[in-house]
Amino acid sequence: MDELEVLFEDNHLIAVNKKSGQIVQGDKTGDVPLSELVAGFLKIKYEKPGDAFIGVIHRIDRPVSGVVLFAKTSKGLSKMNELFRLRTIQKTYWALVEGKVAEKEGVLVHYLNKNEEKNRSKALKEPKEGYLRCELKFKVVSVLDNYTLLEVDPLTGRHHQIRVQLSAMNWPIKGDVKYGARRGNTDRSICLHARKLQFEHPIKKELVSIVAEIPKSWPK
Helix, strand or coil: CCCCCEEEECCCEEEEEECCCCCCCCCCCCCCCHHHHHHHHHHHHCCCCCCCCCEECCCCCCCCEEEEEEECCHHHHHHHHHHHHCCCCEEEEEEEEECCCCCCEEEEEEEEEEECCCCEEEEECCCCCCCEEEEEEEEEEEECCCEEEEEEEECCCCCCHHHHHHHHCCCCECCCHHHCCCCCCCCCCCCEEEEEEEEECCCCCCEEEEECCCCCCCCC
16 A cells, blocks of 8 residues: 555544645546545554545645545535635645746736636636636745746635646746646656645634645755
């Protein structure tokens, strides 16, 4: 079984640092999803005679790494689903983009349309029928020789939103050839990382802040 990096666990929830390339939930590829790995981990850890309950609360794209939160109980699942539905979860990403970003921080607003057939989105600066408004906040974390590390807070939850909005600014994410990167990463990852999840625990009512370290493969 693949080794899991567990970031947080209590009676109701478990969070892990997803590796790029892993799928969160089963799909047509037939690859073993992260949800099954976590269920297997819990079964062994707690010596469960049957299968461990694991509820998928949210997903991040296959080439993206970082924090993924699962529910260990049906109560935890329903309550966390409600928090995500109400958008009271604070999600923070780190993105390593090509080139140097001049602005230290800002807000990006675009209008996005998803092409289901090609599984990609297109972003426009101006409103257009069939396009949905999307918005994110960004700030520069550090500037490297050929890249800029951005902290990104998506304020809406559109398909490939961060990837397509940064690309629309001519800041493609390293490795993301689908959205304009010059070349792919050798491991087929993209340098987008779900850095942090912060929320009020739906049962304990305590503030939970879960942080995942970026992959060691990223340029420093």
